[in-house]
Amino acid sequence: MSTMIDKIKELIGEAENFNAQTKEEIESFRIQYLGKKGLLNDFFAEFKNVANDQKKEFGQVINQLKTTAQEKVNALNEALENNIEDKGVYGDLTRPAEPLQIGSRHPVSLVKNQIIDIFANIGFNVSEGPEIEDDWHNFTALNLPEYHPARDMQDTFFIQTDPDILLRTHTSSVQVRYMEDNKPPIRTISPGRVFRNEDISARSHCIFHQVEGLYIDKEVSFADLKQTLLYFTKEMFGKSKIRLRPSYFPFTEPSAEVDIYWGLKTETDYRITKGTGWLEIGGCGMVDPNVLINCGIDPKEYSGFAFGVGVERIAMLLHQIGDIRMFYENDVRFLEQFKSSF
Secondary structure (H helix, E strand, C coil), rough: CCCHHHHHHHCCCCCHHCCCHHHHHHHHHHHHCCCCCEEEEEEHHHHHCCCHHHHHHHHHHHHHHHHHHHHHHHHHHHHHHHHHCCCCCCCCCCCCCCCCCCCCCCHHHEEEEEEHHHHHHCCEEEECCCCEEEEEHEEEEEEECCCCCCCCCCCCCCECCCCCCCCCCCCHHHHHHHHHCCCCCEEEEEEEEEEEEEECCCCCCCCCEEEEEEEEECCCCHHHHHHHHHHHHHHCCCCCCCCEEEEECCCCEEEEEEEEEEECCHHHHHHHHCEEEEEEEEEEEEEEEEHHHHCCCCCCCCCCEEEEEEEEHHHHHCCCCCHHHHHHHHHHHHHHHHHHCC
């Protein structure tokens, strides 16, 4: 029996000295010692044949062998895991990457960038300004008198009164800031988000985007304005037929609404043009002399024109989108349709 104990002690020594580099080697060692058909089970089966006076010593060495083998397996597994982690926090960096889901630009951004590119081709730069604006830049400098309905709480989101601080109702406020900081000649467009206190429906929203243009130089005429708009509509829509309907804006005189001839080829054309074939895309006019004076520009020497278009309106036309609210719902099914554009 002492021969059996010596053999177990010899196995304990082998277990203590065992080393492995792979999980397979560790598993093979575990099965050899601790498996159902392993050495330990054989010794436990032999335990009943041991003489009573030797059972205590025999049991102790068996338990020692079991503990040694189990600790060795645990230590080797831990060392192997640490070795893998040392290669990098993310494991093997040479393995093939998982395919990433590519997003897409928002349709409003796509159209806005397209408008910017069109006007950049004829020398217009981009100007930006704050969305939280004061009364002077949003109303007073733009020739909107105190009694003008646009100043009413029903149309404008006021943050505070006395002094009036509000969310800008148009990007014309950016043009005022640009005229204050720059001397003519001026050729700039001001894209941005604007806010109006309106009921939300399929055709209107309290948040939307505008691109407004401003051109100031000597001897600028209404003909220059018409040719600029004609160039824009041709580049944007491929339509070269426009009309200018007389209108009124406090900051331009004369003022006009810009319509393009959309046509009546489909049922959708009938619906969006209300059967006329003409579609309004924005407003325009010659800059009012009072606005130039407010911005420190001499109206006797300089004249200019301004125009503004709604980005959502153009996006709805180009992509045949029937509801403006879809732009603000962040529905992935809707946004994924613009992946092919960038």
